[in-house]
Amino acid sequence: IPAEFDDNAIVIIRECAFKAGLLNDRYSQNLRFITEPEAAAIHCMKSLKEHNLSVGAKFMVVDCGGGTVDLTIRQLLEGEKLSEITERSGDYCGGSFVDQEFLKFLERKVGSSAISFVRENHYCQLQYMIQEFCRKVKMKFTGVQSEFENIELELDELCPVLEQYCKGEYRDNMEEVDWTINLKFDDVKKMFDPVIERITRLIDSQLRSCDNDCSTLLLVGGFSESKYLQLKIKEKFSKKVQLISIPPQPVTAIIKGAVQYGLREEIVSTRVLKWTYGTDIARKWQQNDPIDKRRDDGLIIAFERLAKRGTQIAVDEKVHRAFLACDKTQRKMGLDLYVTPQDDAKFCDENGVKTIGKWSIELPDSLNDNDRSILYTMVFGNVEIQVTALNSGTKELFKTSFDLDM
Ligand SMILES: Nc1ncnc2c1ncn2[C@@H]1O[C@H](COP(=O)(O)OP(=O)(O)OP(=O)(O)O)[C@@H](O)[C@H]1O
Ligand SMILES: [Mg+2]
Structure with missing residues (x-):
């Protein structure tokens, strides 16, 4: 998949493969993803x-x-x-931007409105002309003057409808040259140069x-x-x-x-992480925290960084963190996973911070502090992040997974 595809794209491709009958099981390991x-x-x-x-x-x-x-x-x-x-x-x-430069060159010969009309109404003819340009010009161009042979493009053959949209002075000039365009070495070089x-x-x-x-x-x-x-x-x-x-x-x-x-x-x-990963933790409100984020119980929900973008992470590498519930009455610990393109964040509702998935675990009704101490582990797999939370006191183990967007 292209490097910029997100998790959603992976889910859609997997779904398509399943519906097309290529997989017996929707989550089959026989379909794996790798970036280009x-x-x-x-x-x-x-x-x-x-x-x-x-x-x-x-x-x-x-x-x-x-x-x-x-x-x-x-x-x-x-x-x-x-x-x-x-x-x-x-x-x-990429290479299609040379084709775009070719079209700009043509616009200077036949007028930009003529090219726009062809693009809107006769896209196939435009594509055919570009394809011929690629085959005859782009792919052969070496950048060495002595190897270059002047090229003539017969526009009336490559794109017959062009004639009907070409107007005024452009038309007079084109008629004079019998709808033939001469491409010289420098013309082609100028199409490549800005892209290169x-x-x-x-x-x-x-x-x-x-x-x-x-x-x-x-x-x-x-x-x-x-x-x-x-x-x-x-x-x-x-x-x-x-x-x-x-x-x-x-x-x-x-x-x-x-x-x-x-x-x-x-x-x-x-691999190198392209996001910073974090979860939300409740901690004591401090003097320099925004006052509007202070809760009635004197706590504040903050972003807690788990892994920083730019860090090298091996496949199946583990990240550990210990969390302690804030007080003895807490029966649930929220461990939602967030990402941000920044190196760190203070709060989960900041600009750029996205929720990857919601998750929370149960805490027992117990007075023992150990029963509120959680060992949190993230494993960066090939396409997934597997997360476990182990209650150090009760030894209860909670598991979930999130999609990994490398
Ligand atoms: N011999 C050649 N000389 C110059 N350009 C070429 C040659 N062969 C192919 N190209 C150009 O390479 C481009 C296609 O490359 P490729 O197949 O790698 O792209 P893609 O993977 O489909 O695109 P992208 O990676 O942007 O999604 C086209 O612009 C094509 O004209
Ligand atoms: Mg490609």
Whole structure:
């Protein structure tokens, strides 16, 4: 799944797979999820081994797709395992943005309203023209002047309806050239350059985030096949990183990595938390707390951090915390789980704090303090967070689970 998909998306895909009859059981472990950057990294391990990358070496996977470009830096661990060592970054600057630049170029020839009309009323023809542009121009462009052959695009064949929407001076000019557009080297280069510029900036800032301690760049995704993109990335980064490598068929790297993952799930051994996790605790109101949050009993409900974003967490790693009920009359302890994109939060109703799930456990009617002391454990699994709460006095064990959005 794309890295930005949330838990809801996972639930929907699982439901679809179940309804399509691919699963006997809705919650079957035979369907597992992995994010695209994780899958890409797994696939790239094979080429890393071929390049004799040593244990501890860091490498960056740049997935250049149609819409998005995703970057992650990882480290090769003992036993062919991988860890994610920086948070992922990404932006909308994939290969389709070159197509957008091509359309802008066309707008300057036929007028932007003509292109808008075609987009609204004859989307198929527009798509066909873009597809032909990709096939004849984008995929062949190497960025080397001597290898470039001038290209003629016959608009009356590629997009016949264009003629009827092209008006005024644009029309006169187009008629003069018989609806043929000539693409020169510089025209094509200008379509690529703004997109590539954004990609190299992303790589640059990701490299800086690890103090340039990254020995390899791996390019995957369809747009990575572009010879010009490869050339520009090599030009800019070959002094900073030792190896820039494009695995064979970079467009299938993700699907292959996902299959490898299914066969050997433990490969991705650590991930970096993208949220800070916390629960709500009742504590004594203090002088610097907001007065409106003070309850009649003199307590205040605060956000208690359990795990901080940016922390490396291995699959199945445990986080422990001890909680004590506030007073002897308390019969329930609320242990709702919250996330925030910030490093910490003070209160659960703050901006950015989201509820992941509600949960509470029973406390016994007992005067013994031990019976109100809870050992709370969170286990960060592959797709779920399993939570247990053990009452230290009564030894009663409570369990629940929450979806994990890595
Ligand atoms: N040889 C090539 N040269 C240049 N661009 C190419 C080449 N082959 C494919 N592309 C471009 O790569 C893009 C598709 O890449 P890919 O299949 O990785 O994208 P995606 O995974 O569908 O998109 P996203 O990751 O954004 O969701 C398209 O823009 C396509 O035109
Ligand atoms: Mg993709």
